Amino acid sequence: MTMERREPVEAVVARLLAAQGERRGALLPLLHDLQEELGFVGEETVAAVAHAMNLSRAEVHGVVSFYHDFRKAPAGRHVVKYCRAESCRSRGGVAIETALADRLRVAMGETRADGQVTLEPVYCLGLCAIGPNALVDGAPVARIDGAAAIERIAATVAA
Numbered sequence: 001m002t003m004e005r006r007e008p009v010e011a012v013v014a015r016l017l018a019a020q021g022e023r024r025g026a027l028l029p030l031l032h033d034l035q036e037e038l039g040f041v042g043e044e045t046v047a048a049v050a051h052a053m054n055l056s057r058a059e060v061h062g063v064v065s066f067y068h069d070f071r072k073a074p075a076g077r078h079v080v081k082y083c084r085a086e087s088c089r090s091r092g093g094v095a096i097e098t099a100l101a102d103r104l105r106v107a108m109g110e111t112r113a114d115g116q117v118t119l120e121p122v123y124c125l126g127l128c129a130i131g132p133n134a135l136v137d138g139a140p141v142a143r144i145d146g147a148a149a150i151e152r153i154a155a156t157v158a159a
């Protein structure tokens, strides 16, 4: 969870860019650093990065849009990342995803209107043999195979 930010986004970009050292000028690591610090990479950040790196907004936006990891808006209080990769899919992952989204009352890739939970896709957590899997606030949850598992996730994000 990110704290309330007081430093202007341009200053954050400049500071993180300077901290890159030998990686200076590497767009992808900078965007990851920004998401880590700010919690998301919104339009204001895209504009600041483009300006600082002498790139067009479209170039920066293209990178942010291409990678699933980047959030374009702040996340909810809880973040559920549900695995959409092949092994979890083959274990009933599509039906479970639908049931999970219904139970959490949030669409995949969205944050619920009350800000309580964000549901995001992730593509393999390295736990393929015990899927379908998710990360709930960074903690792995395996064998999401029915209503009981979904209820445990719902209880976690209700807190």
Ligand code: FES
Pocket (backbone or CB within 6 Å): 083, 084, 085, 086, 087, 088, 089, 123, 124, 125, 126, 127, 128, 131, 132, 133
């Ligand atoms: S496919 Fe889901 S954890 Fe690997």
